[in-house]
Amino acid sequence: MSATTENQPLPRLATREVLLRKRRGWFFGMTGDQVVKYLFQGNAAVSIIVLGLITFTIFKDAVGFIPMNHANLAVYRLAGLEYVDLYREQVTAHSTMSRYLADIRARQLDILMQQEGLTAAAAMARLAAFDDFANKFADTINEQETLLGTMSDLVTAVKERQKVAEDLMVARQNLLGGMQGAAPDRAAQLQKDAAAIQIEVIDFKAEIQPVLALRPELVAANASQIAAMREIAAQAPKFADAELSRRMGKFQGFVQGYFKEVEVIAGRMAAWDQAKPIGWLEAFNAFAFGRKWVTASFWQDWYGIIPLLSGSLLIAFLALLIALPLGVAAAIYVNQVARPAEQKFIKPYIEFISAIPSVVLGFFGIAMLGETLRRVSQIPALDWVPGFPMAERLNATTAACLLALMAIPTIFSLAEDAINNVPRSFKEASFALGATRLQTIIHITVPAALSGIMAAILLGFGRVVGETMVVLLCAGNRIQTPDLASGLGVIFQPVHTMTGIIAQEMGEVVRNSIHYRALFMVGVVLFLISLLINWLAQKIVRRYRISIG
Amino acid sequence: MVTLAPMPEPTVTPSAAPRPVAVAPAAPANPAARAVIEIDDVDFNYGAARALHDITLNIPERQVTAFIGPSGCGKSTLLRCLNRMNDLIDGARVSAGQIRIDGVDINDPRVDIIELRKRVGMVFQKSNPFPKSIYENITYGLRIQGQKSKARLDEVVERSLRGAALWDEVKDRLHESALGMSGGQQQRLCIARAIAVEPEIILMDEPCSALDPIATAKVEELIHELKKQFTIVIVTHNMQQAARCSDRTAFFYLGKLVEYADTRTIFMNPANPQTEAYVSGRFG
Numbered sequence: 001m002s003a004t005t006e007n008q009p010l011p012r013l014a015t016r017e018v019l020l021r022k023r024r025g026w027f028f029g030m031t032g033d034q035v036v037k038y039l040f041q042g043n044a045a046v047s048i049i050v051l052g053l054i055t056f057t058i059f060k061d062a063v064g065f066i067p068m069n070h071a072n073l074a075v076y077r078l079a080g081l082e083y084v085d086l087y088r089e090q091v092t093a094h095s096t097m098s099r100y101l102a103d104i105r106a107r108q109l110d111i112l113m114q115q116e117g118l119t120a121a122a123a124m125a126r127l128a129a130f131d132d133f134a135n136k137f138a139d140t141i142n143e144q145e146t147l148l149g150t151m152s153d154l155v156t157a158v159k160e161r162q163k164v165a166e167d168l169m170v171a172r173q174n175l176l177g178g179m180q181g182a183a184p185d186r187a188a189q190l191q192k193d194a195a196a197i198q199i200e201v202i203d204f205k206a207e208i209q210p211v212l213a214l215r216p217e218l219v220a221a222n223a224s225q226i227a228a229m230r231e232i233a234a235q236a237p238k239f240a241d242a243e244l245s246r247r248m249g250k251f252q253g254f255v256q257g258y259f260k261e262v263e264v265i266a267g268r269m270a271a272w273d274q275a276k277p278i279g280w281l282e283a284f285n286a287f288a289f290g291r292k293w294v295t296a297s298f299w300q301d302w303y304g305i306i307p308l309l310s311g312s313l314l315i316a317f318l319a320l321l322i323a324l325p326l327g328v329a330a331a332i333y334v335n336q337v338a339r340p341a342e343q344k345f346i347k348p349y350i351e352f353i354s355a356i357p358s359v360v361l362g363f364f365g366i367a368m369l370g371e372t373l374r375r376v377s378q379i380p381a382l383d384w385v386p387g388f389p390m391a392e393r394l395n396a397t398t399a400a401c402l403l404a405l406m407a408i409p410t411i412f413s414l415a416e417d418a419i420n421n422v423p424r425s426f427k428e429a430s431f432a433l434g435a436t437r438l439q440t441i442i443h444i445t446v447p448a449a450l451s452g453i454m455a456a457i458l459l460g461f462g463r464v465v466g467e468t469m470v471v472l473l474c475a476g477n478r479i480q481t482p483d484l485a486s487g488l489g490v491i492f493q494p495v496h497t498m499t500g501i502i503a504q505e506m507g508e509v510v511r512n513s514i515h516y517r518a519l520f521m522v523g524v525v526l527f528l529i530s531l532l533i534n535w536l537a538q539k540i541v542r543r544y545r546i547s548i549g
Numbered sequence: 550m551v552t553l554a555p556m557p558e559p560t561v562t563p564s565a566a567p568r569p570v571a572v573a574p575a576a577p578a579n580p581a582a583r584a585v586i587e588i589d590d591v592d593f594n595y596g597a598a599r600a601l602h603d604i605t606l607n608i609p610e611r612q613v614t615a616f617i618g619p620s621g622c623g624k625s626t627l628l629r630c631l632n633r634m635n636d637l638i639d640g641a642r643v644s645a646g647q648i649r650i651d652g653v654d655i656n657d658p659r660v661d662i663i664e665l666r667k668r669v670g671m672v673f674q675k676s677n678p679f680p681k682s683i684y685e686n687i688t689y690g691l692r693i694q695g696q697k698s699k700a701r702l703d704e705v706v707e708r709s710l711r712g713a714a715l716w717d718e719v720k721d722r723l724h725e726s727a728l729g730m731s732g733g734q735q736q737r738l739c740i741a742r743a744i745a746v747e748p749e750i751i752l753m754d755e756p757c758s759a760l761d762p763i764a765t766a767k768v769e770e771l772i773h774e775l776k777k778q779f780t781i782v783i784v785t786h787n788m789q790q791a792a793r794c795s796d797r798t799a800f801f802y803l804g805k806l807v808e809y810a811d812t813r814t815i816f817m818n819p820a821n822p823q824t825e826a827y828v829s830g831r832f833g
Contacts, residue, residue: 340639423677425673425675425677426677426679426680427637428634428637428671428673428677429673429677429678429679429739429742430679430689431634431637431666432632432634432666432670432671432673432743433666433667433670433689433690433693433742433743433746434663434664434666434667434690434693434694434746435663435689435690435693436663436693439693443689443692443693444679447680447681448679448680
């Protein structure tokens with residue numbers, strides 16, 4: 001029986017039957033291929049949807065910032081804070097002059113003690129006349145300071161009441177919001193509570209009348225101040241020392257400038273219009289071009305991104321400046337020059353750097369690098385370096401050094417890939433024409449890989465801009481726009497960054513408050529920067545593929 | 550019996566000029582020509598694997614010498630030994646014997662490899678112009694030697710392009726990218742680039758294998774012109790090409806030199822049965 005079946009040929013279907021036979025699947029009627037296809041399709045769809053939702057949420061929360069900042073600025077104007085800040089400028093200008101005088105005094109003391117060899121007490125005695133002058137000068141602002149204090153108290157009170165009214169409004173909305181879906185008796189209770197909340201409607205125009213009414217007093221105070229200052233300035237002490245007398249001349253110039261400024265400020269205060277509406281663009285510009293980031297202030301909150309953006313960019317460019325030569329040179333060396341044994345060692349080693357957690361790097365920055373850099377900066381022989389000695393241990397350069405370390409693997413790997421993709425035949429042709437290895441690298445290999453290297457640099461930049469932990473730990477976190485007046489020394493100033501501020505403040509802000517939304521705006525700016533960088537990098541790489549063919 | 554004449558008619562005949570060589574060269578190669586390259590008992594290794602065994606042959610001056618043989622027989626390896634291109638490959642080395650050019654052992658440590666490559670130019674299998682302009686491609690060899698004079702460079706570009714029979718085709722677009730040229734033009738540009746540095750010897754590694762028949766004909770024509778000035782060594786898979794262009798032919802098999810003689814002899818009357826089998830197309 002079995003022998004006969006073995007000998008029989010297997011039944012074979014006719015071709016036309018096989019062709020028309022429908023393949024049946026084992027999984028809900030789907031074949032294995034289809035199951036795998038739908039599985040992958042589903043995964044891809046989920047990732048796209050999730051990413052889309054995240055992007056949407058971030059943008060939604062961020063966009064809400066604009067109307068809130070609009071309201072914030074409106075209160076600033078309506079409550080008269082803006083008006084008072086105009087006057088504050090005058091007081092600030094005066095105290096700048098007083099500080100300048102203090103500086104002159106310090107130099108004078110230095111000269112007396114160092115060059116004339118006087119004891120401290122004797123030197124102080126010699127300075128008595130100058131001190132008398134400086135004190136008299138400083139006193140000329142007293143009246144203005146008192147007025148400023150009075151006006152500040154008045155407008156702050158108005159603003160406080162407005163704030164209370166806003167808070168109550170939110171409370172009422174919360175109560176009304178709680179009504180939905182609540183049991184009928186509970187809903188009625190909530191409605192009663194909400195109705196019971198008394199919200200004061202503040203008549204700003206009336207409220208700031210007392211402040212505006214002070215104007216005649218301001219004018220009178222200014223007139224008497226200017227007269228007093230003229231008199232004092234005429235009695236200014238003379239110096240034998242050329243440098244001091246040059247500075248004193250400069251001070252006299254400041255005094256004249258101050259007189260003009262007083263006039264300008266008075267004009268602006270007179271022209272100030274409480275009723276002038278705040279434009280939407282103004283609310284946006286206060287963010288995009290604002291040079292102050294001040295939160296939870298008793299006076300006025302400002303959400304300007306410039307200090308954070310400039311801090312981030314300063315650090316990123318510094319880091320790139322360090323990482324670029326190191327990463328690209330290492331890539332060229334490994335790909336073009338190194339022996340295979342060296343390659344086997346260097347490549348994994350550099351790529352290993354990216355495995356170091358950034359918080360560990362940050363810790364190293366605080367514990368070692370910052371201190372070492374400061375010690376180095378205090379070496380007297382290095383005084384010629386701008387910004388030395390460093391004032392702060394943690395500053396833009398400390399953070400940039402560590403960030404460079406993190407960008408090197410990115411730049412190295414991508415640049416090495418780009419160089420590796422240069423066809424071997426270019427190199428051979430160059431060698432066959434009698435070029436040295438260096439000439440081949442400079443004239444053929446690197447130019448051919450240039451767009452790939454550019455993309456590597458851009459992505460390294462993106463890596464650095466987005467890095468958070470290291471900058472939070474090592475950048476010094478002082479919210480101020482880097483002061484370019486100090487020249488190259490700007491790189492040793494402590495700065496704050498966009499990533500750092502989000503990490504630092506997001507945990508503490510009230511949900512949906514203006515501060516919360518401002519942080520989202522910062523996040524959006526970061527997002528856009530990354531997007532731009534990646535887009536550029538892709539564009540460059542695509543062009544590179546075409547040009548090599 | 551191998552019959553070379555009559556050759557099959559080429560499918561496409563360029564109208565510009567008739568094919569220069571019908572069969573083997575009409576005049577036998579000058580046997581008295583000086584041997585400019587002397588290869589003496591050369592063994593060559595890629596690491597532990599021996600690629601060439603005991604090769605001995607002399608290449609005469611201002612003639613075309615063709616290396617033929619099936620794939621993997623070592624003909625390209627030997628060619629690349631002549632300007633030490635194999636130095637780029639790790640572990641590759643001449644393990645025994647000498648290669649002398651103009652009497653100097655080129656593997657001597659005192660030999661300047663840069664100077665060697667300036668004197669021994671090379672054209673590769675796949676045309677490989679740099680992703681630069683035509684002008685820059687040709688002047689590259691001179692520029693890296695420090696030649697800066699614009700007039701001199703212009704002159705060399707024209708002379709080289711004329712030498713490579715490319716001048717009339719590209720003289721109006723010297724500053725356009727070389728990658729925009731046709732494959733045949735690119736290969737002739739590579740030849741122009743090689744002759745721009747004024748070598749003595751030009752090595753060609755299957756220069757026509759990626760070209761269509763018209764472009765091949767042009768390059769072959771060019772080879773015929775170039776041998777007036779240069780010593781040419783050409784590796785080819787195309788036996789008809791070897792027969793058409795070369796004065797002497799060396800047949801390699803499995804890393805050994807089987808036979809080396811006048812091209813006419815190799816194709817008409819080979820001494821070795823393997824050679825006969827190969828040139829008649831029975832194996833390989």
